[in-house]
Amino acid sequence: MATKPNILIFGGLDLLVAALASQLIPPAPAEPLISHLRVVDKYSINPPTKFFPNSLLKLLQERQDIIEYRQSNLTNPAAVSKAYTDVTPNGLPYDYVIDSTAELVPDRPVELYIRNMFDVALNIARASAEQLSRTPGSIKAHIRLVCPFYEHKKDKKRYAEADPEGWKVKDMRGVWGHEALRAIASIEGLPLVALRTGLVYGNGFYQYEAVGLILLGLVYKHLGRDMTLLWSPDLPKNLINICDFAGVVWKAAEWMSTKTRNEANMLAGVPIPPSGDPSVTKENAPNVLLPSSGSVTVPLFNMVDESDATQRSLSEVVGRVFGVKVKFQGLIKGLFAGMKLKEVTEEANQAHMEAWNEIIMNSKPPVPSTPLSPYMPLSLVEEHGVAMQADRLKSILGYEFQYPRFDDRAVRDYIDWCRSEGIWPEIDTPTSS
Numbered sequence: 001m002a003t004k005p006n007i008l009i010f011g012g013l014d015l016l017v018a019a020l021a022s023q024l025i026p027p028a029p030a031e032p033l034i035s036h037l038r039v040v041d042k043y044s045i046n047p048p049t050k051f052f053p054n055s056l057l058k059l060l061q062e063r064q065d066i067i068e069y070r071q072s073n074l075t076n077p078a079a080v081s082k083a084y085t086d087v088t089p090n091g092l093p094y095d096y097v098i099d100s101t102a103e104l105v106p107d108r109p110v111e112l113y114i115r116n117m118f119d120v121a122l123n124i125a126r127a128s129a130e131q132l133s134r135t136p137g138s139i140k141a142h143i144r145l146v147c148p149f150y151e152h153k154k155d156k157k158r159y160a161e162a163d164p165e166g167w168k169v170k171d172m173r174g175v176w177g178h179e180a181l182r183a184i185a186s187i188e189g190l191p192l193v194a195l196r197t198g199l200v201y202g203n204g205f206y207q208y209e210a211v212g213l214i215l216l217g218l219v220y221k222h223l224g225r226d227m228t229l230l231w232s233p234d235l236p237k238n239l240i241n242i243c244d245f246a247g248v249v250w251k252a253a254e255w256m257s258t259k260t261r262n263e264a265n266m267l268a269g270v271p272i273p274p275s276g277d278p279s280v281t282k283e284n285a286p287n288v289l290l291p292s293s294g295s296v297t298v299p300l301f302n303m304v305d306e307s308d309a310t311q312r313s314l315s316e317v318v319g320r321v322f323g324v325k326v327k328f329q330g331l332i333k334g335l336f337a338g339m340k341l342k343e344v345t346e347e348a349n350q351a352h353m354e355a356w357n358e359i360i361m362n363s364k365p366p367v368p369s370t371p372l373s374p375y376m377p378l379s380l381v382e383e384h385g386v387a388m389q390a391d392r393l394k395s396i397l398g399y400e401f402q403y404p405r406f407d408d409r410a411v412r413d414y415i416d417w418c419r420s421e422g423i424w425p426e427i428d429t430p431t432s433s
């Protein structure tokens with residue numbers, strides 16, 4: 001590429017954009033690696049429709065010379081196409097397209113997953129294909145992110161990309177994210193690379209598994225009690241720091257940029273089997289690939305760090321940083337006096353949130369409006385493993401991790417980032433009970 005690339009990102013304003021943009025547009029005097037970045041998402045930033053990090057808002061504000069943000073309705077194919085055809089600052093078409101869209105909220109009606117997950121991914125992939133037919137060779141990589149909505153319960157097993165057992169979807173988000181991947185993978189000539197991520201944590205995250213655990217470390221330090229976790233300590237919780245998540249996205253785009261889809265399939269192709277869910281019908285989604293079409297091959301990389309994290313390893317790190325003891329308790333009969341998981345979770349959340357309120361109000365200064373929260377929705381407390389092998393990141397992409405492990409440094413760097421955002425509760429000593 002003679003000129004630096006133009007990048008188009010869909011979704012990910014609350015996840016990928018800050019981490020990727022800060023790598024691609026380092027502080028001056030370093031030169032940006034790209035010409036232009038257009039971010040298209042459903043959220044409004046002015047006024048903000050959700051909590052965004054100050055560092056992201058500042059970056060969008062200060063680097064308007066390179067980054068353009070637009071709010072758009074991605075379920076509308078015309079709005080998606082417009083993001084490609086509206087002229088770029090250097091007049092050249094987009095080189096890399098990154099589809100980071102997903103519907104993350106569990107337990108919603110199936111139509112909603114079809115519209116927000118399947119239709120959106122297909123709108124974006126088709127718009128990429130249209131640009132390629134207008135300007136052959138223009139798009140060099142179309143990246144699609146795949147969420148960890150798969151069932152990996154077995155303690156010992158780690159699933160490689162091509163292991164069909166690793167592709168068993170765990171819920172409706174999984175079904176329609178999976179079917180979206182199959183549908184876009186079947187578009188002829190699309191320079192697609194799929195990245196299947198583990199659990200994500202790090203700067204910009206305010207809750208979910210690993211961050212939630214860090215906040216619970218502070219809660220139990222404050223309470224002066226041991227932290228008790230459900231399920232087996234060996235339950236796999238493979239994860240990746242958002243810095244590396246963004247780093248792999250970029251590495252994969254560069255890797256794809258020098259290859260045809262067939263060449264990429266030869267090196268990293270994985271057959272993606274049908275989800276097998278009964279909701280997958282032409283009546284529900286006319287553009288879906290029926291199970292009778294069999295598997296579809298797509299170049300794909302699992303995306304987890306090198307720590308092969310489990311509940312035990314994560315909680316050991318958090319326990320060490322906060323000086324809290326961690327215990328494990330299966331949900332066995334008698335222990336919770338016949339309570340169901342839902343009730344156990346509600347009771348625990350209530351106690352955690354009471355302690356959390358004390359923590360944020362007694363902090364010096366108080367941080368009452370911090371977005372950080374140790375609240376754990378039931379869907380996160382249920383016994384779900386995430387178990388992946390990601391050797392290909394090194395062997396094929398040659399990726400070097402910034403955070404190869406979830407360790408004390410990763411936790412402390414995350415806390416320091418929260419401090420720089422003014423959202424970390426500064427509370428000096430744990431109260432004794």
Ligand SMILES: *[C@@H]1O[C@H](CO)[C@@H](O)[C@H](O)[C@H]1NC(C)=O
Binds near residue numbers: 076
């Ligand atoms: C988004 O676009 C879709 C398809 O054109 C339309 O049905 C829907 O009402 C739009 N949503 C909003 C919030 O405008």
